[in-house]
Amino acid sequence: xxxxSAIRLAAxxxxxxxxxxxxxxxxxxxxxxxxxxxxxxxxxxxxxxxxQQQRLFNLLITKDADRKMLEKLAAETDFPxxxxxxxxxxxxxxxxxxxxxxxxxxxEMIRSxxxxxxxxxxxxxxxYEFILSYPERERYRLPALYQKIxxxxxxxxxxxxxxxxxxxxxxxxxxxxxxxxxxAFFKEDKRIF
Numbered sequence: 800x801x802x803x804s805a806i807r808l809a810a811x812x813x814x815x816x817x818x819x820x821x822x823x824x825x826x827x828x829x830x831x832x833x834x835x836x837x838x839x840x841x842x843x844x845x846x847x848x849x850x851q852q853q854r855l856f857n858l859l860i861t862k863d864a865d866r867k868m869l870e871k872l873a874a875e876t877d878f879p880x881x882x883x884x885x886x887x888x889x890x891x892x893x894x895x896x897x898x899x900x901x902x903x904x905x906x907e908m909i910r911s912x913x914x915x916x917x918x919x920x921x922x923x924x925x926x927y928e929f930i931l932s933y934p935e936r937e938r939y940r941l942p943a944l945y946q947k948i949x950x951x952x953x954x955x956x957x958x959x960x961x962x963x964x965x966x967x968x969x970x971x972x973x974x975x976x977x978x979x980x981x982x983a984f985f986k987e988d989k990r991i992f
Contacts, residue, residue: 852876852917859917859930859966860886860973869966878917882932884969885941886960886976890926890983891952903927905948905955912944913937926980930969938962949990956983957991 805813811833812826855872858864873880889905909916909929914937918929933941945957958980960972979992986992 848876852878853919856917856919856928856930859884859969860928862970864966864970876917878915879932880966882915883935883938884933884963884966884972885931886963886969886972887929887931887945888926888958888960888976888980889929889948889952890924890956890958890980891954901952905952908948908951909944912947913940914944928973928976930973945991955990956980958983959992 802813811830812822814823814826851872855869855876855878858869858872869880872878887909891901903920905927906916906918906929909931914931914933916929916931918927920927931941941959945959949955949957958976958978960974960976960979961968963969963972982992983989
């Protein structure tokens with residue numbers, strides 16, 4: 800029964816009593832090696848997924864993106880292209896070292912909402928650029944999401960782009976979000992543009 804249970808649990812080794820210390824050490828080293836290998840594969844997988852999301856983001860904000868490549872990357876990253884999309888730029892002026900971490904928290908906040916999101920961080924601008932994808936019936940929830948983000952980050956400014964009804968119009972949404980956030984330079988008292 801113990802052996803059957805061990806097989807079901809994917810045991811690394813079976814050590815009998817009395818325990819021989821070198822045998823135990825080798826079994827522990829094998830277990831640690833398998834855990835390291837599993838963690839390495841997960842890290843590589845996560846890095847690959849993030850790279851693919853970055854590629855998708857860059858293609859979506861390009862004016863004449865290749866539709867087949869967009870569909871391929873969207874499928875690989877599980878990002879829906881058939882929903883409404885809006886570009887969002889979250890800027891945190893004066894942030895350096897902790898800026899990226901704060902902006903990634905904002906990305907997680909968006910991910911935990913009704914939206915699917917991909918994004919890109921620009922260190923020199925202290926801003927994170929997002930593409931949100933959401934069902935049309937959820938569009939009314941966007942202003943509340945924006946307020947929630949600004950509530951979490953009191954020093955942040957938010958630029959929103961026009962709504963894109965398909966992936967071809969994301970370029971225009973990105974451009975309008977960029978123009979909107981540039982207005983922050985002239986109106987320091989305002990937080991959403």
